[in-house]
Amino acid sequence: MSSQAEHDLTLIPGPIEFDDQVLNAMSHPTVAHTAKPFVSTFSQVLKSLRTLFFSKDPKAQAFVIAGSGTLGWDIVSSNLIEAGENALVLNTGYFSDSFADCLGVYGAKVDQLRAPIGDRPGLNEIEAALKSKNYKIITITHVDTSTGVLSDIKAISEVVHKVSPDTLVVVDGVCSVGVEEIRFDDWGLDFVLSASQKAIGAPAGLSISFASARALATVESRKTPVASYFASLLRWAPIMRAYESDKPAYFATPAVQNVYALHEALRQITSGGESAIVERFKVHQHASDRVKDTVEGLGLKLVAVRRDIAAHGMSAVYLPEGVQNTDLLPWFLKHKVVLAGGIHKEIATKYFRIGHMGVSVTNPSLGHLDKILTLLPEAIKSAKN
Numbered sequence: 001m002s003s004q005a006e007h008d009l010t011l012i013p014g015p016i017e018f019d020d021q022v023l024n025a026m027s028h029p030t031v032a033h034t035a036k037p038f039v040s041t042f043s044q045v046l047k048s049l050r051t052l053f054f055s056k057d058p059k060a061q062a063f064v065i066a067g068s069g070t071l072g073w074d075i076v077s078s079n080l081i082e083a084g085e086n087a088l089v090l091n092t093g094y095f096s097d098s099f100a101d102c103l104g105v106y107g108a109k110v111d112q113l114r115a116p117i118g119d120r121p122g123l124n125e126i127e128a129a130l131k132s133k134n135y136k137i138i139t140i141t142h143v144d145t146s147t148g149v150l151s152d153i154k155a156i157s158e159v160v161h162k163v164s165p166d167t168l169v170v171v172d173g174v175c176s177v178g179v180e181e182i183r184f185d186d187w188g189l190d191f192v193l194s195a196s197q198k199a200i201g202a203p204a205g206l207s208i209s210f211a212s213a214r215a216l217a218t219v220e221s222r223k224t225p226v227a228s229y230f231a232s233l234l235r236w237a238p239i240m241r242a243y244e245s246d247k248p249a250y251f252a253t254p255a256v257q258n259v260y261a262l263h264e265a266l267r268q269i270t271s272g273g274e275s276a277i278v279e280r281f282k283v284h285q286h287a288s289d290r291v292k293d294t295v296e297g298l299g300l301k302l303v304a305v306r307r308d309i310a311a312h313g314m315s316a317v318y319l320p321e322g323v324q325n326t327d328l329l330p331w332f333l334k335h336k337v338v339l340a341g342g343i344h345k346e347i348a349t350k351y352f353r354i355g356h357m358g359v360s361v362t363n364p365s366l367g368h369l370d371k372i373l374t375l376l377p378e379a380i381k382s383a384k385n
């Protein structure tokens with residue numbers, strides 16, 4: 001049971017449903033952003049992000065900055081690469097396109113390695129591309145929320161370290177952090193950007209990222225100034241280090257109440273340590289299998305061309321012949337469930353998306369997953385008639 005006001009069950013690929021305690025944590029009386037209790041809370045948030053990313057490297061650094069996931073693209077584009085330098089974008093959908101656009105805005109020379117819709121670039125192609133030019137960064141959208149395609153960031157990072165070791169490995173983890181495994185140090189990653197409102201399960205409003213010592217050294221040794229004021233890692237790094245070591249610091253006012261909610265969300269995810277995080281991934285994989293088995297059992301096709309490259313926190317599903325989103329989504333709404341339509345430009349009207357992340361998966365007593373699995377067959381039957 002939830003103590004929240006009655007509302008439509010929102011099973012989109014973020015923002016997701018909240019746990020009651022996360023939502024309640026946000027309703028915190030005002031507190032100075034430099035006051036001891038808040039500093040201590042922020043410190044715990046930054047430390048728990050190290051646990052979430054399985055990172056033991058004291059020189060790596062978490063960043064929590066007011067903003068949405070998109071701010072992470074601006075941070076990467078304005079800090080880790082300079083105008084005129086090369087970026088290789090592995091394109092698995094709409095969000096990879098947008099990341100490429102953002103890099104271009106700051107003057108990076110962007111090459112995109114595009115997979116056919118629902119697929120992902122192969123390791124051989126990636127290796128060949130990396131050998132063709134000096135790339136300052138490679139970007140990988142871990143889960144492209146437009147296609148539900150999961151990239152193998154561990155294998156890609158191995159290729160990068162083998163053939164182009166100076167290239168920084170940058171991951172868009174907006175739709176993966178908290179649901180897909182990310183072993184930051186072991187996999188040799190340099191920057192993962194994310195946001196509060198998806199699998200982490202906190203309200204929208206925080207850009208969350210994790211940077212390697214190598215990424216931070218790259219920013220420090222730029223030939224040109226960081227191309228942003230608010231998004232400057234040079235300005236934020238000392239602030240994050242201070243907060244993490246329980247000292248107040250100021251560059252720009254943090255989103256205090258959002259940080260309280262994030263603190264509770266991360267407490268729930270990380271307080272059981274690494275084994276509990278691994279278990280959380282398994283629970284999401286199991287839930288994802290249930291959803292995907294159900295849709296495939298109904299004769300529907302996933303946008304991801306194979307199950308082993310499909311994300312575990314969401315499913316993108318092609319509509320059956322003759323059924324439109326304008327039939328299906330209002331049907332769900334009548335049953336008080338909100339699903340998402342398509343967003344990939346080339347197939348937007350041909351598919352829909354279901355989010356299955358966070359509390360909707362980890363707290364079965366809420367009945368969210370059961371509800372959607374029961375409604376899906378009815379919805380498809382009704383939309384076909």
Ligand SMILES: Cc1ncc(COP(=O)(O)O)c(C=O)c1O
Nearest residue numbers: 068069070095143145174175195
């Ligand atoms: C993979 C991915 N990257 C980036 C973003 C942008 O995040 P935001 O909408 O929080 O700015 C999204 C949003 O859904 C996303 O799914």
